[in-house]
Amino acid sequence: METCFALVDCNNFYASCERIFNPKLAGRPVVVLSNNDGCVIARSEEAKAIGIRMGQPVFECQRLILTHGVHVYSSNYSLYGDISRRVMDVLRLSCPDVEVYSIDEAFLNLAGIPRNPEDYCREIRDRVKKWVGVPVSIGIGPTKTLAKAGARIAKKSAAAEGVFDTTGRTGDILPSIDVEDVWGIGRRYARMLRSRGVLTAFDLSRVNDEWARKHLTVTGLRTVLELRGTSCIPLDEAEAPARSIVCSRSFGRRVYHLDELHEAAAAYTARAAEKLRTKKSAASFIEVMLIEFPFNEGFPATHIASMDIPTATSYTPELMGYAKALLSRIYRKGPAYRKVGIMLAGIVPRGRIQSNLFHESREGPKELGLMEALDRINARFGRGTLRFAAAGFERPWWVRQARKSPLFTTSWSDLPRVR
Amino acid sequence: MPKERIRVDEVWGFEGRKKLKIPLFTARISAGFPSPADDFIDKTLDLNEFLITHPSATFFVRVEGTSMIDAHIHPGDILIVDRAIEPASGSVVIAIIDGEFTVKRFQRKGRKSYLLPENPEFAPIEIRENMTVEIWGVVTYVIHKV
Numbered sequence: 001m002e003t004c005f006a007l008v009d010c011n012n013f014y015a016s017c018e019r020i021f022n023p024k025l026a027g028r029p030v031v032v033l034s035n036n037d038g039c040v041i042a043r044s045e046e047a048k049a050i051g052i053r054m055g056q057p058v059f060e061c062q063r064l065i066l067t068h069g070v071h072v073y074s075s076n077y078s079l080y081g082d083i084s085r086r087v088m089d090v091l092r093l094s095c096p097d098v099e100v101y102s103i104d105e106a107f108l109n110l111a112g113i114p115r116n117p118e119d120y121c122r123e124i125r126d127r128v129k130k131w132v133g134v135p136v137s138i139g140i141g142p143t144k145t146l147a148k149a150g151a152r153i154a155k156k157s158a159a160a161e162g163v164f165d166t167t168g169r170t171g172d173i174l175p176s177i178d179v180e181d182v183w184g185i186g187r188r189y190a191r192m193l194r195s196r197g198v199l200t201a202f203d204l205s206r207v208n209d210e211w212a213r214k215h216l217t218v219t220g221l222r223t224v225l226e227l228r229g230t231s232c233i234p235l236d237e238a239e240a241p242a243r244s245i246v247c248s249r250s251f252g253r254r255v256y257h258l259d260e261l262h263e264a265a266a267a268y269t270a271r272a273a274e275k276l277r278t279k280k281s282a283a284s285f286i287e288v289m290l291i292e293f294p295f296n297e298g299f300p301a302t303h304i305a306s307m308d309i310p311t312a313t314s315y316t317p318e319l320m321g322y323a324k325a326l327l328s329r330i331y332r333k334g335p336a337y338r339k340v341g342i343m344l345a346g347i348v349p350r351g352r353i354q355s356n357l358f359h360e361s362r363e364g365p366k367e368l369g370l371m372e373a374l375d376r377i378n379a380r381f382g383r384g385t386l387r388f389a390a391a392g393f394e395r396p397w398w399v400r401q402a403r404k405s406p407l408f409t410t411s412w413s414d415l416p417r418v419r
Numbered sequence: 420m421p422k423e424r425i426r427v428d429e430v431w432g433f434e435g436r437k438k439l440k441i442p443l444f445t446a447r448i449s450a451g452f453p454s455p456a457d458d459f460i461d462k463t464l465d466l467n468e469f470l471i472t473h474p475s476a477t478f479f480v481r482v483e484g485t486s487m488i489d490a491h492i493h494p495g496d497i498l499i500v501d502r503a504i505e506p507a508s509g510s511v512v513i514a515i516i517d518g519e520f521t522v523k524r525f526q527r528k529g530r531k532s533y534l535l536p537e538n539p540e541f542a543p544i545e546i547r548e549n550m551t552v553e554i555w556g557v558v559t560y561v562i563h564k565v
Contacts, residue, residue, distance in 0.1 A: 087475075131502050131503050
């Protein structure tokens with residue numbers, strides 16, 4: 001059977017989310033900042049046009065922001081998460097086979113849908129815009145790699161009007177795509193490929209199979225075959241199990257004291273453990289990262305300590321104990337710290353926990369029940385309703401989000417107002 | 420929604436047990452009597468199910484001002500807005516006029532379209548060609564505390 005995939009990509013997703021409930025932003029430049037209001041992580045088309053770059057620190061584009069009246073927002077992940085879920089739900093109504101690829105992208109399997117793919121995708125695009133309010137671009141092709149390339153053209157070319165089908169047109173489009181822009185070709189491979197004269201997607205589609213396998217590994221060979229129209233990357237319906245959970249954030253300011261760091265580490269550990277439990281898993285490895293404020297332009301000093309957990313667990317108090325011990329080991333009095341992070345790895349399903357002869361697991365039925373009750377209360381009444389005293393109450397280290405928009409869709413007190 | 424999901428999980432839990440599987444089965448074939456588990460599900464009413472047809476296209480907004488008071492829309496009320504519905508003449512809609520959200524009744528008369536307030540103290544708005552007016556969604560219910 002012939003394969004047919006579509007990639008649906010939300011345009012400037014975070015900026016588009018801000019626009020749904022703020023009609024004044026239509027046609028105006030909008031940017032969204034990273035967690036700590038540090039860098040630009042999303043730009044509306046108007047913001048791109050005046051020269052604001054992706055990842056640019058805010059202080060660098062302050063002048064552009066002032067002279068062009070750019071609307072600046074802190075990131076509002078509750079809002080973006082809710083809007084993303086809505087977009088994906090609309091896609092699922094249109095197509096039985098959807099793979100959510102990221103917060104703002106999804107692959108659709110269109111094989112077997114008895115419709116002209118381009119017409120069908122235009123309907124999907126109109127529906128997402130009307131129902132949720134987010135503009136999307138859609139690329140279509142016999143492989144996921146070509147669908148991804150099509151979505152780029154759909155977004156950039158005005159003539160495409162948001163939808164581009166690559167089927168039968170690869171001869172025209174592949175030569176115009178730089179090799180580093182091909183899905184799955186990292187920057188490292190792109191440099192190597194360029195040095196060998198492989199400059200475009202077209203060049204890449206013409207390399208010898210053996211050469212590709214040798215220099216780009218099997219993954220790279222799959223990309224080459226996909227560019228030629230042979231589908232080798234199927235739609236993953238099931239979400240890949242997480243191999244690690246990371247919870248880390250920069251502080252809103254310089255932090256010097258161990259007590260404050262302990263509170264932050266405990267809060268992130270609680271969050272990571274909660275995530276672990278929603279996946280009915282346990283972790284067998286924990287790592288704590290502590291990052292200093294950099295001097296001048298230098299690289300910030302990073303301190304890391306980690307340990308194997310004797311018997312895999314998802315029990316928050318036990319994990320907090322380990323985090324505290326690890327943090328105490330790497331903390332030095334003196335420097336200002338910018339960031340602390342917790343990583344849980346070695347994640348195993350709860351049913352497959354290896355017991356340890358020399359270590360009595362602290363995660364019995366009583367502990368599991370306690371954690372379950374905790375998670376249920378926090379799910380029902382809001383995150384942080386019940387929390388560990390170790391995670392503190394004041395949270396002076398919490399991130400700076402000076403320009404966050406209201407929680408329009410997830411908080412009764414923040415609903416949009418109409419007159 | 421989350422509450423509903425918890426309930427369904429519990430029912431599945433029951434079905435997994437052998438003891439309940441059998442009566443469930445016989446209940447179904449005997450005379451089409453509802454099974455004890457179905458009975459259990461029917462005991463709660465879900466307002467979401469009653470009020471919301473298109474969950475992914477439905478948003479809540481809060482009312483300010485009195486321009487729709489005669490349509491029983493009061494300041495502080497919450498409106499349920501469905502963006503999947505096409506506005507018809509007579510629909511109460513959320514519209515955007517000059518970058519502001521407003522709730523009004525949408526009306527077509529011949530070739531003209533209007534956004535009508537339901538309060539004699541406010542003036543009707545005729546939608547002219549040079550205006551930028553967008554219908555954002557259709558109001559389906561008013562949540563009003565008595």
